[in-house]
Amino acid sequence: MRKDPLHTQLCESLGIEYPIVAFTHCKDVAAAVINAGAFAVLGQTQSSPDEIAANIQWLREKVGDKPFGVDLVFPASVPAHGSPEELIAQIPKAQREFTEDIKRRHKIPPPKKTPELYDLGWVNKETPQKQLEVVLDEKVPVVASGLGNPGFFVEAAHERGMQVWGLVGKARQAKKELEAGVDLLVAQGIDAAGHTGSIGTFSIVPQVVAIAGDTPVLAGGGVTTGQHLAGALSLGAAGVWTGTLWLPCRESDVEMRMKERLLEATVDDTTFSNCVSGFTMRTLKSKWHEEWASKDAPPPAPAPYQLFLFAEIKQSGLDWDLPDFQTEAAGQGVGFITSMKPARQIVFDMVEEAHDAFDRVFGEDDD
Numbered sequence: 001m002r003k004d005p006l007h008t009q010l011c012e013s014l015g016i017e018y019p020i021v022a023f024t025h026c027k028d029v030a031a032a033v034i035n036a037g038a039f040a041v042l043g044q045t046q047s048s049p050d051e052i053a054a055n056i057q058w059l060r061e062k063v064g065d066k067p068f069g070v071d072l073v074f075p076a077s078v079p080a081h082g083s084p085e086e087l088i089a090q091i092p093k094a095q096r097e098f099t100e101d102i103k104r105r106h107k108i109p110p111p112k113k114t115p116e117l118y119d120l121g122w123v124n125k126e127t128p129q130k131q132l133e134v135v136l137d138e139k140v141p142v143v144a145s146g147l148g149n150p151g152f153f154v155e156a157a158h159e160r161g162m163q164v165w166g167l168v169g170k171a172r173q174a175k176k177e178l179e180a181g182v183d184l185l186v187a188q189g190i191d192a193a194g195h196t197g198s199i200g201t202f203s204i205v206p207q208v209v210a211i212a213g214d215t216p217v218l219a220g221g222g223v224t225t226g227q228h229l230a231g232a233l234s235l236g237a238a239g240v241w242t243g244t245l246w247l248p249c250r251e252s253d254v255e256m257r258m259k260e261r262l263l264e265a266t267v268d269d270t271t272f273s274n275c276v277s278g279f280t281m282r283t284l285k286s287k288w289h290e291e292w293a294s295k296d297a298p299p300p301a302p303a304p305y306q307l308f309l310f311a312e313i314k315q316s317g318l319d320w321d322l323p324d325f326q327t328e329a330a331g332q333g334v335g336f337i338t339s340m341k342p343a344r345q346i347v348f349d350m351v352e353e354a355h356d357a358f359d360r361v362f363g364e365d366d367d
């Protein structure tokens with residue numbers, strides 16, 4: 001009888017059944033994934049400190065003693081402080097004028113509501129610190145850093161019995177975070193949704209595993225099936241870190257129209273550009289991307305300025321139903337998500353597919 005390949009070091013250290021980690025902004029998805037025996041990390045960069053405290057309490061009520069995580073980002077290259085209004089006033093002229101030109105040519109009306117993205121925590125360095133204070137006070141079992149080295153809070157987290165996870169896209173970054181004492185690394189490839197580096201998942205995962213020693217590594221980027229999970233474990237990962245997979249699931253709070261678009265999308269329908277936030281990011285293709293790739297376009301503004309330009313267009317797209325100007329972070333694995341399933345079903349299907357994949361390679365287990 002062979003050992004269960006899905007029962008990894010991650011399952012041992014967290015007391016979970018399956019080595020699947022969901023990154024999600026949606027509390028309902030997080031609760032469903034956790035209660036199905038996997039693990040969830042709630043993205044909280046867009047929440048105020050009070051909202052974070054309330055969300056943590058809500059999740060605790062839904063999952064009881066089961067562990068969960070919170071994700072924040074700590075980018076090094078954004079301004080130290082500044083309100084959205086102050087930062088918007090600093091948007092460089094060339095990019096502001098090009099955006100005005102896009103609005104004129106495509107007849108995009110101003111948004112009806114203030115763009116939600118204006119609340120993003122990472123537009124300055126000050127807000128993530130305030131968000132972090134709440135997460136530390138609440139002693140959330142895992143705090144993950146999606147951008148920036150979390151080394152500066154490792155000691156404070158460990159004193160509170162919390163684990164610190166770091167997302168990396170390069171071996172050099174992994175080495176620095178290991179030296180800083182992180183408890184787990186997510187090695188993420190260019191296939192991933194959201195902010196990501198330029199190395200493929202198949203190359204970055206074994207590279208990080210090779211230097212991580214006893215520190216577990218999760219594979220992130222393009223993971224949407226059990227075959228991907230089996231592949232990730234074979235590369236030496238202790239589990240998978242997934243984002244896109246949960247966007248069109250039954251519980252997800254993503255708009256129905258966007259869910260349908262995600263379910264229809266193929267692996268060719270995403271693109272990698274810095275025109276959304278100023279950092280390189282994988283999202284669904286849109287007219288906004290076409291415009292910034294045109295020969296007359298200036299280079300996108302650095303983060304966070306480009307994000308403010310896009311946030312207004314995104315909100316107009318939502319308010320006036322302009323699908324060409326709507327996009328969403330999505331990884332290349334989106335092409336394998338074809339039906340809207342409950343999160344619990346996604347976990348179980350992934351586990352079964354991974355077992356099937358191992359059976360195909362090693363032959364069926366006798367037991």
Ligand SMILES: Cc1cc2nc3c(=O)[nH]c(=O)nc-3n(C[C@H](O)[C@H](O)[C@H](O)COP(=O)(O)O)c2cc1C
Nearest residue numbers: 023043146192193194221222223242243244329331
């Ligand atoms: C809609 C969406 C928003 C995201 N926002 C964040 C974020 O705020 N912080 C973060 O660390 N990662 C964010 N990510 C990236 C995920 O954490 C994860 O690294 C990525 O989705 C993995 O690749 P996959 O989508 O191919 O599974 C986001 C991903 C998606 C799909």
